[in-house]
Amino acid sequence: MDPIVYVSLGAALAAGLAGAASAFGVGVAGAAAAGVVAEDEKNFKNALILEGLPMTQSIYGLITLFLILLSAGIIGGGFKFAQATTDNIVKSAILFGAGLTVGLTGLSAIPQGIIASAGIGAVAKNPKTFTQGIIFAAMAETMAIFGLVGALIMIATGVGL
């Protein structure tokens, strides 16, 4: 494959996969939020906070997309790896890997949405469990953070900004 395909795919997968996962995660938690609010409007605030947690993965995806496009020169200048040399292919493959890492770890938004959904139900039954619900849901976030950190290292050391 040409370097441009690797770079574009990397950027697209980082933002696309993480974004889609966030959408599913927020969808699952949002359905639970609607359920508890249907029974009691007082649940709105707690449900909204828990519902928003799976959105962060899409932000990580977007950051990675910008970094990939920036380091490949697509943003702020000409494409740096236009020639299909071994060095250019390796660098574009690193960018692809970085995007894929963030995209795949961003899938943690789906289980995070499921945890948040169960948390929303638990908080509706017993509002004292709100903090615990946030902590349980936030645990799934760590995988996405690891992915983002890994991607930053790959981009910074393998290609350079």
Add this chain to the structure above:
Amino acid sequence: MEAVTGILNTTIAVVFTWVGYKTARILWKYTPYSYPNARIKAMEAKLLTEQKFNELAESRTLQNFVVNLEDTDYKDYLADVSSYTVEEVERALERALAGTYGLMFRILPKRSRGFFGLLLEGWDVRNIANVVKAKLANEPASDYVVELGTMLPKVKAMAEAKTLEEILVILEGTPYEEVYQKLLLGEIDVTRFETELYRMHYGKLLSYALSRKDDERIILEEFVRLSIDRVNILTALRAKKAGLSAEETKPMLIPGGTVKLDPLLHVDSFDMALAELDSTKYGQVIRDVREEIEKDLSVLEKALNDHIIERISELERFYPLSIATPLSYVLRKEREIRKLRAIAKLIENGVEPERIKELAGEVA
């Protein structure tokens, strides 16, 4: 270079296929329960507390009892109560339970709502058995009809029927026609008729449970088998108290339970029968209420009901986004309504509040 690209592409394809499959499975399994289970959790917070039951027990009149329920979910169902008789209050509570079943049916995913339809059919079975028994005993059958089930109009028509043959016409085309025909022809007695109805019902529940997959199957199978065990244990102990032989009792048992009741049926006394149950998984439940059981078997019925609710609640904690949540809620709601009905009856009978508090806890 081409070989490296090929390996890379193949790896990506495999990873994506695996991730896609796993993601789709997770979404299919959990997403449909997200809305209903969260809503049911919010409804659980509105179940009546012990403090509320104590307030209700102190109502003294049925009018106060109804007023005390106005800040609860029963308000809408009690709005039509005007004469404040115990029958009217009971009907309103039954409508509330029917409303709960209706809500479950509407909000649960298609793949599991069928089970609640079958649970509703259980009320049909109870109604049909009660109406037929009342008719045979020349009692007013409509007093025994619970306003719940999938064929309530037919059940009401049965209660109004002038003859037993008329009931056969009403039951025509239903799964209960054949067994009722046998009763009319004298091939079976009314006890066997009732057993056959319940066998049919539990058979349907069990085959539905076994047709499910993964955690849904685990939860439903556990619930159905626990329910069958409850019915069988109570039947066997009642038979033992009545001095029936093992041969007479066996046809009254429902297949599909987990407890082997054969040794229990062959012992000489009620005490020995209880001792036989000691080594089963219900041993602890029975030991906790052993002394009371000897006087009154309904204590054991309550203990077994509570055990089923407890077990399903355990499964609910293990599988938060599953059918365990609605199932546990419906069982708790049924228990709450049983308790409310008991309190209403005791108030009507002029029982003192302190005594009502004691008795209501015992019956439900």
